[in-house]
Amino acid sequence: MTDFLNALVALTNFVIVPGMAYGAQLALGALGVTLIYGILRFSNFAHGDTMAFGAMATIFITWTFQAWGISFGPLPTAILALPFAIMITALVLLGTDRVVYRFYRRQKSDPVILVIVSMGVMFIMNGIVRFMIGVGDIRFSDGERFIISARDFKAATGLKEGLAIKTTQGITIVTAIIVVAILFWFLNKTRTGKSMRAFSDNEDLALLSGINPERVVMVTWIIVGALATVAGTLYGLDKSFKPFVYLQLLLPIFAAAIVGGLGNPLGAIVGGFIIAFAEVTITYPLKKVLGYLLPESLEPDGLVQLLSTDYKFAVSFVILLIVLLVKPTGIFKGQSV
């Protein structure tokens, strides 16, 4: 029995909990990407750096709070700073739209032009963030680090295996659920939400229905700013803040958004978890788990690993390919421009 529990805990600790947390992080990022795709109809390459920018804003405000002696009990101070950072990020995004994207929207440019334009924005944001906060690692989490730490868990249960759940992991998962619920409700049930979908569908007709396109765009960017800031901050809290990593996050984020069906919020969430779990499970060696479960004589010598971690990226992309081949527009029917 304890062996079975040990196996279960090991699997939970190294596969399920990290998979959930990473999945939620990807999902939050993918939500932003998918929203821009769904409503403004382009793949926003600047999203990774927008997340970095949002996280940076949070960090600066957190530092200010810490300097003032404000804290948030067991939770990270950064959570308190979030609303302010969201405001700043949203303002920056609105400014960017005004200066950059609006022109191409009015021109009715090809989406691919907007993709390249967003790369330009990405370069600029990239420069600004590095200029303002530098390129190094920054840790800004405070408060309780763990909900359960591996050591406490072992002490409490007497098991050989530990189970750790970090506060940030908990917050990330909870936030992801709340955010997607709100977003889903907003887009499908509110007038503004529906008008946003209408705008993305047929801009001219939206105009004829009295929908104000500028307002739709504005609301979109504000939501995206909020999503990016939340995603960037939660990610930074969980790992650490380093601008370059946000650029690298872009790839799995897009993969998540696409596998779930571009433009579909629910898809972004599911996609995030699929990518995360693909990376974690396929490369997880079952040696230890089997060691607990099987009688001594049958214990495996090798790692019992399907594929080495070297190929973890490859694995997630293979899964992505398989999903797309079976459902060519993602799991939840996405759009394509």
Add this chain to the structure above:
Amino acid sequence: MTESLRTPLLFALVAVLIIGTGIFQDWNVALLLLNYGLISAIMALGVNLQWGFAGLFNVGVMGFVALGGLAAVLISMPPVTEAWAEGGARTIGGLLIGAGAIVATIFAQRKFQGRLKLWGTIAVALIGFFLFRAVFDGGVAAVEAVNPAGTGYLGGLNFGGENYKEWGFMALVAWPVGGLIAAGAAWVIGKVALGLRSDYLAIATLGIAEIIIAIMKHEDWLARGVKNVNGLPRPVPYELELQESATFVERANALGFDAVYASNLFTKLLYTGYFAVVLLILLWLAQKALNSPWGRMMRAIRDNEVAAEAMGKDVTARHLQIFVLGSAICGVAGAMMTTLDGQLTPGTYQPLRFTFLIWVMVIVGGSGNNFGAILGGFLIWWLWVQVEPMGLALMNFITAGMPEGSALKEHLLDSAAHMRLFTMGVILLLVLRFSPRGLIPER
């Protein structure tokens, strides 16, 4: 500005940029820029073929470029005889078994019926997989054990022996082979993924490119993985040889050049010649194709696949054709680039540099227009390299008035390197602002 004047003027601008680099910096820098610019232009041409002609959103350029690079190693490096002796046969045998297993699996899937279909197929696949691993792993281990710090791989097909470096022409052979390997991969990928629409195809190709790179990084027996292969033979003489050759020194001096300087210029010029020939041939082919009924058919397919299909055009086959062609061009460019670098470094293949930068070239230049893509290739490459000193100069200018040693000044100067991407972004936005359809738009 009229359309017909615009193209030559823009190319003249690029010429001015490169010549200006020669005058204000150095001719070596200018020629180097030109050489990489030629390669970039070829890659842009390949992507333009796929996107501009057929609307295929291939974001896996990096993978094909890397395969081209792999060809440069597999063709122009000498075989590692010891590695072949130790595990060559077993490795190749393993690969053949692997290929056989795939064929058998497909066969089983087609031929088995009923309940046998699923389980039989899985069984065949599993047996094949284990057989493959059993043979292959041992071979790989043997090959990689041969002097891992220096070789540890099978090597290539250059049979020049000790003097393999003198067989520089093997590098030239590697270029078309790079195209072929890329084309082969593109064919397989196209068969699988071309049914996908726009952005879904994009992420699929992006993923496949990552998989290709992952393989190149981890399969040391193939091309040393992340340990890199250095010192590839090249189709031009070595500068040092020239510097030691009395006739060359004499001629250089007669022309008023220092021998070292002249040798550098000379080798670069030779590369320029090779690359320019390749580019011109490909441009000629692309132009002819674009302006023929074939090009018209492709544009129709890009415009509306459903209608094109109803008008009797085999959209799938045409997509596959152009996907293979465009990828092959990227493969050729990749092989050329690896030859020019003199080494294969799988770690350098990053999507930002080898996929998205190429896309920027195509879009800024003007997609659907071969001249646009080529112009974009030169221009963006020039900027990519030259924004660095530009950013630095900008920062120096800004900080010129500040007191020595002030914290702000330090900070600004330290950030100068990041102004590189920043400047790139600003220029990109400015260009696209003033010609949103690219510098030389499609007709």
Add this chain to the structure above:
Amino acid sequence: MSEPFLIGDTMTGGYGKGPDILHDCTIAVNPGEIAVIVGPNGAGKSTAMKAVFGMLEVRTGSVRLDGEDITSLSPQDRVIKGMGFVPQVRNIFTSLTVEENLEMGAFIRKDDFKDTMAQVYDLFPILKEKRLQAAGELSGGQRQQVAVGRALMTQPKVLMLDEPTAGVSPIVMDELFDRIIEVARTGIPILMVEQNARQALEIADKGYVLVQGRNAHTGTGKELLADEEVRRSFLGG
């Protein structure tokens, strides 16, 4: 003659920087009236409608609504002023459900629009059946019904329809015309383009024949139907 309720007065204009499509074209409609525009393909009928709705630049001439010059208003502002429009193509939100399409029609309304929606469903029963289906999955005629339904949801002060009956079955066409008449009877002016010109002119108070962007013939529906040349050249004999 007093100023009509809605008038596009001697409009000249075209798309973007292109040539003029409309040349001194005048189109007007009064409350309770149905005005029908007919003419060959490419005559500029849709263009005239778009010009009245502010979707392309009118270079000379003006558009006036209820005596007010609205030439420089944006389409959205015209919607707020009470104008409703069904374009000829791309006239539904394909990814929204039928019901959401109708809701979007009522976007500017602040009051409860349940009744109007029920009326639309009464008019086009098939839409009620398909109300939760994406509009893009409908048949051609069903889409057309959604498009008209969307415009009706606005409860506009003036309704503009560009070929509302294209592709709908005879029975639906009859009902549509019936409904249009009903709407007109409530005092709402209706301006429409039709290729089913004979049926349309039969119910029209006013008819315009456009040829190459110019007013070629103008008269009551009856007059135009009676005009031998109009019949032969534009109404298919």
Add this chain to the structure above:
Amino acid sequence: DGHSEIKMGVILGFTGPIESLTPPMADGAELAMKEVTDSGLLLGGSSVTSVRADSTCIDAGAATAAAERLVSADGVKGIMGADCSGVTGAILSNVALANGMVMISPSATSPALSSPDDNGLFFRTAPSDARQGVVMTEVLMEEGIMEVAVTYTNNDYGKGLADSFQAAFEAAGGTVTISAAHEDGKADYSAEVGALAAAGGERLVVAGYVDQGGAGIVRSALDTGAFDTFHFPDGMIGASLSEQFGDEIEGSTGQVPGTDSPGVAAFAELVGDAFDATSPFTPESYDAAALIMLAMQAAGSAEPADYVSKIEMVANAPGEQIFPGELAKALQILADGGDIDYVGASAVELVNGGESAGNYRQIVIEGGEISTVKFR
């Protein structure tokens, strides 16, 4: 003339995957230049200025172009760099060799770079990996550790080190349960840590960079309770290791190039708060720049062709030992025709035609701080 300006190229990956490591490296090199310039002793009072260039770490084309510009347009007399071995190789074969330019890399450790055809122009102040693998084995064996898991950064440094360690460790009777690569700069390392934990081992060897994936792995391993003690090779040892993890990694071990010499301390003191003196490869960068300038002084010329032969001479015994902050003294000795043995911040000793000989300082984490156990 006595007051000319000598330019030295500093080519490092200021943007790209190791952008967080390079600023202190460049600062280190420039510190040496400033020290020399301030002394006014180099070649009768020449000043040395640094010209930075971005190697991007990943883009051989851009790096080659940048290096070409340094050499031909800016006219630098020596190159401190590059960092990542891919671009280093490209610059070496395409620019340095062709122009007879001297390059000293502070961080390229790949054995592949010590090929015989560098024409004697290429040097490095970081030791090659082969030796470190052996040292690492000795350290672990003495601690009584027989079973470890290994993770390495997926480049030639990490892979080379992991390979040479595994060979040495297994030859000595130890077991490597798993040797798994990790990519730097990625978002998440749960999969790697999961695999490492499942494979198990008494200690986790992290052959990565402290500012990169290495830290991510350690963080994740600690958080999940997979490992509590680690072994760190050189790339992982720097101030940010103790800053980030402190006593969480109590009892972990490691080794960095270094000797019993006071060089490290002297360097730290010299740097003060200006930048992080213990960041990976920062002392090596200072040393690389210093070596070039000292060789120039010894040769009495700033031309690479003239001073290249003097580099090993100033770096190795015999002669007076030179530590960081003593460059003025060294210049004076050389000017007077004396001989020096440059020790510097990283105990430089060049062997085999330009490689660092590799003396190591064994460290342990005690009370959350890095402390030295002994030298090997």
Add this chain to the structure above:
Amino acid sequence: MIVVENLVKTFGGFRAVDGASLSIEEGTITGLIGPNGAGKTTLFNVIAGVLSPTEGRVTMQGEDITGLPPHTLFDKGLLRTFQIAHEFSSMTVRENLMMVPGGQSGEALWNAWFGRKRIADEERALLAKADEVLEFLTIDHLKDEKAGNLSGGQKKLLELGRTMMVDAKIVFLDEVGAGVNRTLLNTIGDAILRLNKERGYTFVVIEHDMDFIGRLCDPVICMAEGKVLAEGTLEEIKANEQVIEAYLGTGLKNKDQVATA
């Protein structure tokens, strides 16, 4: 010529075509009518290979063509137009037509590079043909216009024009008349008759304009709810109670009030 047996096409749970069986005789102009959403377009799409049937079989001249891709069917002489115009919007009107004929030697890359002469000849012939068709459709003044800029009706004409570029055996016309001026539609009707008589084309015509159907079609098939409701001459169909109720209706109710108002 074409035999459809028991065809079913479902979308999700919805049976858009629900066991329709019909046959189209060679040399006829068959009219296909039915209420909106009856499944006419879906039936076309299944026959033309755009959609694959859920059940059932389609044969053409005895050969099973179920599930063949559209381009193969095109080569077999089966052409169709789209109810919602599918023009190549960024190409000129003339190019829209010139791209249609299959087997152009210039469509092979090799010829594009090295067979200039042959292509030039072919192109000249194509150009002449395209101009002829454009003239017929009264849109020859627009030949160099981008097809995307055409008016709604003009796009429909272009749809039709494409089928006139090649020698087809059977042509499916999906509401070519909707949005087309009635005078022009008469001319189009003439052309269809002529192609039918002189060249032996078989036509299947979906149309809601009874005058048009009446002038051209015999027999007429009426579909409703995915099934074939009635078949026969137009007169027979018009007299069919079910057809009147589901499709034709009984005319305007409000007509008199307004006309006199």
